[in-house]
Amino acid sequence: MPITRVRSRTISPVRWRQTRAASAIGSANDRSLFHRTRRPTGTLYFGTISGPAMRILFLHVDSLEYEVKEKALKAAPDLPASKRRARVDEALAAFISAEKRDEANPGGAAKAAAESIEDVAGQVHTKRIVLYPYAHLSSSLAAPGPAQEILGLLEKELVARGFEVHGSPFGYYKSFKVAVKGHPLSELSREIVAEAAASGKEEVSDAVKAEAKLVSHWHILEPDGHMHHLSIKDGKVGGYPFEGHERLRTFATYEMAKSREAKEEPAHVRLMQELELVDYEPGSDPGNLRYYPKGKLIKALLEEFISERVREYGALEVESPVMYDFEHPALKSYLNRFPARQYIVQTPNKRAFLRFSACFGQFLIMKDMVISYKQLPLPLYELTRYSFRAEQRGELAGLRRLRAFTMPDCHALVSDIEMAKEELMVRFELAWNLLEDCGLSMPDDLEVGMRVTQAFWDEHKDFVIAYAKRWGKPILVEMWSDQFFYFVQKYEWNFVDANAKAAALTTDQIDTENAKRFGITFTDEDGKKRHPLILHLSPSGAVERVIYALLEKAAAAAKAGRPPMLPVWLSPTQVRLVPVAADDVEYARTLVPRLEGIRVDLDDSGDSLGKKIRNAEKEWVPYIVVIGKKEAGGGPVNVRIRETKEQAEMEVDALRRRIHAETKGRPFRPLAEPFHVSERPIFRG
């Protein structure tokens, strides 16, 4: 589902180049090569020159051929046809980028680079050098002007040292073919070779290319229909008085300016570990987590609850494979519209990718279905455990950003845009109630990001305004001049955390392309086959993100002086029985049958009462019942209520009724760990 790379902005040439570099590595064909197909052999040297910071990738080649494609820099000079392609045989190719800090000392940088090239050329006994400007080596690229100056100086320097130098044009995208020689290859450089030698040309999905050209305008839409055009200056968003809507300001800034303020570890990471819920798994790939019993309980309850609600809405639950053929034509074309990075799997006879959503699984089912207009709207649903995205290493963060995540994904076929709008709002209510019942405050805890094409806005302005009205507080609207993605409208509900990070939970989209792409049809009133529109809903967003939001919300409560806690229906222990002394254990046990349908456990350790209370509080147990001589004869018990910090006398039956009322309509699972606290192993200190 939910694709989402829809953000855009004016990108400077330098940033654009960096974006493309990253995408080139991530694109499907590149990755396959990158991972396994070709293990290039060749002599390769990679090094960062100390002092000045140029980065050079050396390849000793039998031949290098390149062809100039489009301009990467507007300012790049037009080239005569004779210079648009070239081939050089038997040479040392130096893929080179100048770093920001080289700008201060172009001469020094060029000289240092020349020395390094001379050194390597000497080792491989060649006098022929190809200088190939390759911005992708750099994370802190020099500006085009200085970079060109440095390259010019470098070329002169090399000529002066007696080399035959071939310069590849600067400021263009080029495809190239390399034949690398077959000397032994140094271990540390292998990946880098793969990137350069294997790809041949930079393959970038259309979605990524489109994004660079995408022009979008940002607005705040108020519930009463007032639209405020936003502008950004020096990282500050202007055009709307955000007073009283601080999180919306943070969200808008996050979307438009990418400003980052906090430098703290996200609160939920510490909590998920301390509460023994979830943890990193160093033995897997980053972003693939392990769940301890308490965390598994919470996740399973959320999964059951979400699925139940989506089924109640009328969706037909299905299950589809986790991996798909790279060469499937519809998938191939779809991948090109979806800029995510994939995990690659080599099956015995084909290359496959792990799904990043349930989209194609459901589309492939839908294309074989026989559907009448009478059956629309028609939703299919799957809880994907897991969906995979090979996010960049540095982008991963706790439960907020993962490489393997659990995504409830519900696609509905609708006949036309009117039905789409109507159904979207039915699903809006589903998602709203769902998140509220999961423990979030609606709409206080979330901010809407709505993305529409200009055309959609012009024709369906009333719908967008009605949406904002239903939401009940101002929303952020991004408007694109054209449709670059497969949808004309989408919205996300974003949780904004204490570190000013936004994470999308619920999202729904109106997809105008994929029915055609996948050959999905229904028969209309006139007996004609037609392509439906497809809605892409994740009613809650990734389940991991729901947990993230609940933990961050709890952390914020703690910071504000309120007790951090999970909703009672998700609390691993709902009632902890704490006997005052050892001989009170027996009576405490007799209370258990009166707390049926509740996760109740018993602290039978020999600890002091104070210690037992403390341990229960550290576990965020919502109800702690102390049992001593006073209670032993029957009658009311003393309940320590976490939420209100009070100690209340109440009958056991009243406590049971109270908890049942609080957890009504939510799924139930028994304790994930032994009833006796003393019998529980520790998963993490």
Next chain:
RNA sequence: GCCACCAUAGCUCAGUCGGUAGAGCAGCCGCCUUGUAAGCGGCAGGUCGGGAGUUCAAUUCUCCCUGGUGGCUCCA
């Protein structure tokens, strides 16, 4: 993926200007029999993240790798 920083007992951390390490908590054993967030004593616990290099000697210095955090980029 890039840049910076971090990695010592199950957890939180101290320490070693290069000579293989300590505390608190948790665990185990014993005492205490407790009335609402840590009762007392003892015992045990470490290839100082992994690999390579320098050195008579590396947890300590260098390089590489792995994992994590922050930033960039990106995103559900």
